[in-house]
Amino acid sequence: MKQGSTRIWWAVVLAGALAGGCGGGEAERDDDVASSTGDTSGGERQAGGTGTGTGHGTETETGQGSVQGDPVVEDDGMAVEGILGSLAQSTISRAMAQRMDRFSACFAARYDALPVLAGSATLAFRVRGDGGVRWVHLVNSTVGDRETERCLLGVAAGMRFSPGPVGGDAEFQDSIELAAPEDVRPPVAWQPSRLRATLREAGSGLRVCNVPGDQLRITVYVDPGATVAAVGASFVPSDPSADSQAALDCVTRQVARWPFPDPGSYTAKVTFEAP
Incomplete structure (x- = not known):
């Protein structure tokens, strides 16, 4: 499944965030950027029931979250449908945008030790009906640094999507990408x-x-x-x-x-x- 993304220097650009805009945010959890250990499991999982399954997906590009299931039209436009419910694309975009600084901090914390750090990461989410993250996994990554990847998962696990999914849990994917500054020579x-x-x-x-x-x-x-x-x-x-x-x-x-x-x-x- 293809995910779109946009690259800028010193910033992590969230594919879904750019598609739906970065409008005003709902209440979100003020979790710290995760350290190397935490109280979640799965990729990172918040407390709650479990659920598995696969949707019959259509692909989206140009910076939108990947659809798990057929698109559902809601009042504000595109929505992402999971196994049991659907989540508006604008909700995904807003929540991802609200965490942009924390995703960026995961990379920035490692830049001194690894100046050539760059790459993309695809996160797969399952979101509960109350808007909390049931689980999130790193399903594709070229970041190449376990510490950074663990941090990204910790930030993602603390997200809240408001309003939550309609009809039950929803699943989707979104991508994050880092491009190093122009004056940093990329690795061979x-x-x-x-x-x-x-x-x-x-x-x-x-x-x-x-x-x-x-x-x-x-x-x-x-x-x-x-x-x-x-x-x-x-x-x-x-x-x-x-x-x-x-x-x-x-x-x-x-x-x-x-x-x-x-x-x-x-x-x-x-x-x-x-x-």
């Missing part, structure tokens, strides 16, 4: 084929992580001297109500110990599918 882009020897030697070690899902994607920054600067990962969970954080922590720890090629004089970045 490696093709996955560059890692054939690495994957042959170390790839089987990921089995110990027992990743509970599919489409495990890993992004790595490799500094001169073949030193791993950062690792990030994402996957589509088989059971969205279950915890995925332990598996992602395991994957990134394993990959950080792999023997990578030396990029030479400047940091390299590579994204690849797990073997």
Whole structure:
């Protein structure tokens, strides 16, 4: 499923937010940006019942949240329909816009340690009828930094969508993207084929992580001297109500110990599918 996004320097641009506008906000939770641990599970999950399923989706582009189910027309225009209910696109856009500063802070907190940090992240939400987040997962990411990705999930888990879905829980996806400042040289882009020897030697070690899902994607920054600067990962969970954080922590720890090629004089970045 395709998500639209817009890139600017030093800012995280929320795809859904730009589509629906950044109008005045409803009451939202004033949670702090999440640290490396928290009281949620799933991708990040707030307390409440569980639910799974898949919608028959149509795709949207140009910065709109992805539709899970057929579009539902409401008074203010587009809506996103989940398995049980529907959520207005304008509500999604407003809620994402209200968290823009906190999403941005997740990247800014790591910029000194990782100047070349950049990439996109797709978040999959399930929202309860009261507007709280039941669960949220990072289902596709090229950010390449576990600390940043964990922070994004923590911010997303604390969101509130008001008014909440009509008819029950609703599911949707939205994307966040960071572009580094113009004066920062981007990392050298490696093709996955560059890692054939690495994957042959170390790839089987990921089995110990027992990743509970599919489409495990890993992004790595490799500094001169073949030193791993950062690792990030994402996957589509088989059971969205279950915890995925332990598996992602395991994957990134394993990959950080792999023997990578030396990029030479400047940091390299590579994204690849797990073997």
